[in-house]
Amino acid sequence: MSTEATPPTPPPPSPVAPARPSARGLYTVGLLGISIAAGGVALLATSRSHAEAREAEARKAVVAAGPRVRAATVKLAEAERTVTLPAEVRAWAQATLYAKVSGYLRDIRVDKGDRVSKGQVLASLESPEADQQVAAAQADVEVKRQLLQRHRSLVSSGVSSQQQVDDAEAAVKISEAALARARAQQAYGTIQAPFAGVITARYADPGALLPAATGSTQSAQPVVEIADMDRLRVYIYLGQEDADAVREGDPVTLTVDQRPGLSIQAKVTRMSRSLDARTRTMLCEVDIDNHELGLYPGSFVHATLHLQARPWPLVPAEALFTRGEQLFVAVVKDQKAHVVPVKVGQHDGRTAQILSGLQGGELVALNAGSEVKDGGPVDAVVATAERR
Structure with a gap:
């Protein structure tokens, strides 16, 4: 077994130490930082100053423009406007009949709802006083006429003078006038219809003692009430703000709540041309033919007017x-x-x-x-x- 020698490991390189900045470089960097900071502060101050100036100008503009x-x-x-007002239906003519002479009601020939014609006898009274006055006046006339004839027959013989004849003629005329007055009073015992219409009320029965309604009707008792319903008057009360916009002949539409399908086309017939001092309203009347409508006096209706008013x-x-x-x-x-x-x-x-x-x-x-x-x-x- 052979052993080979291991080569030696080279030593690691030594670290290079950083170069130290010089004093001059540090001074330059410091000046640059200070300049940047000063510029930012100046820029911020300038921006804030400009904003405040703009706000001040805006405030001045607002103040100058006002609130x-x-x-x-x-x-x-609009020149034309429509108003709907409450209205009241009234009879064309209406009268409450009284006895002008006192007496007992002999008979009454009509009752409520009866149709009567003009001049028809409705009731009659027994008035002994009136009958006696007529009889006395007739007797006085006869006496005065006989006296006149006697004077005329004696004037030729000179027993009576022409003056006596003239006086006798005047006395006859006076007596005849008194007789006519007594008969007129007696005729008041017959009550007649002043116009054609319908009896709407009856206040007395046969046998009732009726006082004479000569001065005031407050203490007198009425006999009957009559109304002409063939034509009707519709009373409309215009407020002060509408009165000057209504003219005679203006169209009017009348409606009745109880008869939804009924619409009556009419025209303004007359106006009072004066405002009531208490209500500040002016009466406006509309005449309508009631032969086919069947409306009754006292009914409540609505009147719609088209006013041509000033704009x-x-x-x-x-x-x-x-x-x-x-x-x-x-x-x-x-x-x-x-x-x-x-x-x-x-x-x-x-x-x-x-x-x-x-x-x-x-x-x-x-x-x-x-x-x-x-x-x-x-x-x-x-x-x-x-x-x-």
């Missing part, structure tokens, strides 16, 4: 504000607010009718607060609903 407010355009209401300006309710006791709106023009006093008509909570102060087409601020000054700048933004 930002929503705005809307003043619109004009008033309308503003949203948010545009109104008060200062003291006066209502105002802020009109925006040339980015400035102009506070304008207005007079308001109808107001439904959403929109308000302007009677004076606006013409239509103006831009008004909504929810204008105390920061909106008259003549001051505002930044108006048209409301979303307005842009649609």
Whole structure:
């Protein structure tokens, strides 16, 4: 077995020691770092200064533009509008009949619901006093006529003078007038229908003592009530805001809740042309033919009118504000607010009718607060609903 000699392992290389930076290099690096840091600080300060300047300019622009407010355009209401009002049906003519002379009711020939013609006798009274007055007046006339004949026959013989004849003729005329008056009073004992119609009420029966309704009807007892129902009057009470928009001849549609299929086309017949001092309403009447309708006086109906009204300006309710006791709106023009006093008509909570102060087409601020000054700048933004 042979043994070979192992060659010796060479020693590892010695590590190279790093070169030490010189003092000059360290100084250069330090200066460079300081320069970079100073530049960053300067850049940050410059950026912050520019941002603050921009914010200041923005604030100045906001202040110069004034408070930002929503705005809307003043619109004009439609010239034609429709209103539905409650109305009352009344008879064309209606009368409560009384006895003008006192007496006992001899008979009454009609009852409720009966149709009567003009001049028809409805009831008659027994009035002994009236009969006696007629009899006395007739006797007086006979006496005066006989006296006149006697004077005429004696005037030729000179027993009676012409003056006595003239006096006798005058006395006859006076007596005849008294007889006519007594007969007229007696005729009042017969109650006749003043017009054709329907008996709507009966208040007395035969045998009742009826006082004379000569002065006041408060203490008198009525006999019957009559109404002409062939034609009807429909009473409509117009509010002050509608009265000036209604004219005679305007179309009216009448409907009745209890008769859904009934629609009556009519026209305004007459108007009172005066507002009631208590209700501030004006009476408007519509005449209708009732031969085929079968409506009854006292019925409640609805009257729909198409009004040709003046197109008033309308503003949203948010545009109104008060200062003291006066209502105002802020009109925006040339980015400035102009506070304008207005007079308001109808107001439904959403929109308000302007009677004076606006013409239509103006831009008004909504929810204008105390920061909106008259003549001051505002930044108006048209409301979303307005842009649609």
